[in-house]
Amino acid sequence: MSEQLSLRAERLRAAGHKLTHARLSVLRVLEESGGHVTSAEVLERVSALDASIGRASVFRTLDLFTSLLIVRPTYIDSSVTPTYVLMPEGHHHHIICTNCNRVIEFEDCCLSEMTAELEARLGVKLTGHLVEFYGLCDRCRQ
Ligand SMILES: [Zn+2]
Ligand SMILES: [Zn+2]
Ligand SMILES: [Zn+2]
Secondary structure, three states: OHHHHHHHHHHHHHOOOOOOHHHHHHHHHHHHOOOEEEHHHHHHHHHHHOOOOOHHHHHHHHHHHHHOOOEEEEOOOOOOOOEEEEOHHHEEEEEEEOOOOOEEEOOOOOOHHHHHHHHHHHOOOOOOEEEEEEEOOOOOOO
16 A cells, blocks of 8 residues: 555656645545545545645645546546546546446456557547446346
């Protein structure tokens, strides 16, 4: 866990961003969240770590991390407040049950071929993806 944290901290530094106390605190909260956390939970946990870190600085940090693909916002549970998901290696995959809203995580990724094909065909440079499949989970389909 701490190694992952320093990897992400390295990524921040490599992108030319200072490792401020606020940024490192938000990183730590994200790491300890197990992958999914709402902005309200981030705020609450960061201020429990250090009450001097302000709301605005937490939101700016989340925006910065979003642009660096450390996290991405998703709207699993609410259309109002995003849930931030960590993007290990730049990708994250879900299957969401449209009946019970269960979120199933999976690591398998066979999108590298599609990524290369899109880059060649559209002239873009792709840095990551967040995939959501929708359907019925094993319990709901019975
Ligand atoms: Zn279900
Ligand atoms: Zn997830
Ligand atoms: Zn993937």
